[in-house]
Amino acid sequence: MPRQIFQLRISLAGVRPPVWRRVLVPGGYTLDRMHRVVQHAMGWRDCHLHSFEIDGRQYGEPDPDGELSLHDELDVRLDAVVGKGSRFHYTYDFGDWWEHDLLVEDVFTADPEERYPACLDGERAGPPEDVGGPAGYQALLAALADPGHTEHHLMRDWVGDTFDPAAFDATRVGTLLRRFC
Template sequence: MFRVRRRFPAVKNDCTMARLIYQLRIVLDGVTPPVWRRVLVPGGFTLDRVHRVVQFAMGWGDRHLHVFDADGVQYGVPDPDGLLEVRDELDVRLDAVAQLGSRLRYTYDFGDWWEHEIVVEDVMPAELDIRYPMCVGGERACPPDDVGGPEGYRDFLAAYGDPTHPEHVAMREWLAKDFDPVAFDAARATALLRRMT
């Protein structure tokens, strides 16, 4: 009879053996006042999972291409046509390309060109009673997808928030939902992140 053998890792009380959590601060470039998030992510996450953390925490719709840049090396989804040369993000863990103080670049939507700076603010042992990833802070709503990058977002805000603006009605119809540029809810972002696991 065939038996499945299970291997269980040895339990050690040493903090160096604990699963490490990376505290990341994600800041969207080109937007004032700043749109930012602070998230706690396992260092063992591959970059494709970190991509999903950025998407859910920021509030993007994950409808466009993206790429990470770590020390001049780009990681993303390999292009079958070879037009974009990137290393496969599925094969690379966060803790392999970043440590305390590291700065990564994350670009989302090569048309609108949203750039983010990701800073590793802290690295700490995981707490046993906490589920990761989680969002622990942030400010301001993420711009809508396809709004036209930082410049398009400035134009959108001017029109959306001013009932006398000639583009006000068109912008409201285009978005088709209410939008509050100052709103952000870390608990809601964490609830979205929990869908990943």
Template sequence: MTAKTKIFRIEIVLVDVAPLVRRVVEVPGEMSLAMLHAVVQEAMGWEHAHLHEFGVGGVRYGMPDPGWDAGVADESRTKLFRLVAAGDRMDYVYDFGDGWEHALRVEDVVDAEPGVRYPRCVDGQGACPPEDVGGVPGYQLFLETLADPAHPDHDDQTAWWGGDRFDAASFDLAAADRALEGLAWAPLAAVKS
């Protein structure tokens, strides 16, 4: 990445989930969709435990399986800046069983700030649902069950989760940003514009 690399500010929203689960990340436009997948996983709080797929302009991108032609373009060979611009939207599905749909919108494309580490998380709200909770309907039931000690499944859900506390509205910006540190790139300090 150089100082001339453009930075894409992307809002990520978990579709149909209440309370709202949202992140805003800034990523280099030269990033592949495979790396953007890693950013979404880390910023949202997912565990990289399931398959995923992007949808952009009617084309599906993911990890092609040579033994099965599913019509998926190779995300590792596709750069973000070649697909989208400010105002454009993408879809991202994680865990085909639970079907977590994410709406991604490019809020802006800006110059890289000298000395700033990218990708970074700059805003967000709401806790990521637990893995394998059963998608949107399972998550809503999970929240209702934990909140009601008289619910017939309360003890089972509490045992599965490891407690009866889950704050769906919580979000820790510093923790979400720290989760991206392992993916970090920084503009080269020696490059002058």
């Protein structure tokens, strides 16, 4: 059977202006690999816990203490739990609580000339780690946009001179996806 490719739109919930990515991933990827795709596509560094919610079931890394009831993401293939038109959720960093909405926009046969995974498009940089979730990110954006803001210099020093919230490079993301996912 030919390899199936899933076209996914990953949108970061609760953030304005929107931060999103459109990626192509093999349907045979486990949810663990899908986790890595989201991490690299959004610019996260995999410093925190995460989980997927698909049709009311939670998937992630099993908790050795049994406190979190998660199905093992290593045992579940993407094409076994979602199809074209499916929506599911990915939460990263249970402190900052970054929710991602994932939509399977299309499913098609792999092009033998293409390398997967791939990033087709997207908009805006992902928020920095540990910024305080959507509310903290909005506060950061407000401080960075206003040189007269009382927190402007502190926030600029914290994120560094190279952070540009409007920047996004699909080619760079595609390279990261192929290298690490």
